[in-house]
Amino acid sequence: MQDNQGFYGPLQYSQGWLWAGLALLALLLGWYGFVFVSTRRRRPPVPRPLFTPPSDLAALKQDYLQQIDAVGAGAAAGLLSARESHRELSLLVRKFARDVTGVDAPRMTLAELHRHPLASTAEAVSRIYPGEFGLEPLPAVSDSAETARQAVRQWS
DSSP: OOOOOOOOOOOOOOHHHHHHHHHHHHHHHHHHHHHHHHHSOOOOOOOOOOOOOOSOHHHHHHHHHHHHHHHHHHHHTTSSOHHHHHHHHHHHHHHHHHHHHOOOGGGOOHHHHHHTTOHHHHHHHHHHHHHHHSOSSOOOHHHHHHHHHHHHHTOO
16 A cells, blocks of 8 residues: 655644744833833933022012011901911911022921921911911911011011
C-alpha cells in the first residue's frame, strides 16, 4: 500500500497570532514611553515674586483707620450687627498685617497668629475674638474698634 495523498505545504498562522504580537509590541512601546515620561526631570518651579513692603505706610494706615471708622459708624447706625462688625474689624486688622508684612494673616487661625511673629496683630485679634465667636452679650463694637485702631497705629 502506498500512502500518497499528496504534498501539503506548511500551515498558515492564524490572524489572531498576528494581532497578539502587534498588541504585545504596542504594550512594550507604551511601557517604554511611560517610563521615559514619568522619570524625566521636571522643570524647576517658577519662583514666587518676593513681597515688597508698601512704599507709603502712613497712607496705608490712614486708609485702614478710615475703614475701621466706617465699620464703627455702620454698627452705630444699625447697618451691621455687632457680630458682623467684630468680624469685619478682625478681618481689617488681619488684612492690614498682610499688606504690611506679606504674611497671609486673613487665612490664619488665632493659634497660628500667636506662633507667627505678629504679636500685635495676634493680641488685637484675640481681644476682638469674643465679639466674633463668643456668647451673648457681645463686647461693645466701639471697644473692639479702638483695639483695631491701636493695632494699626502702633505699626512702624
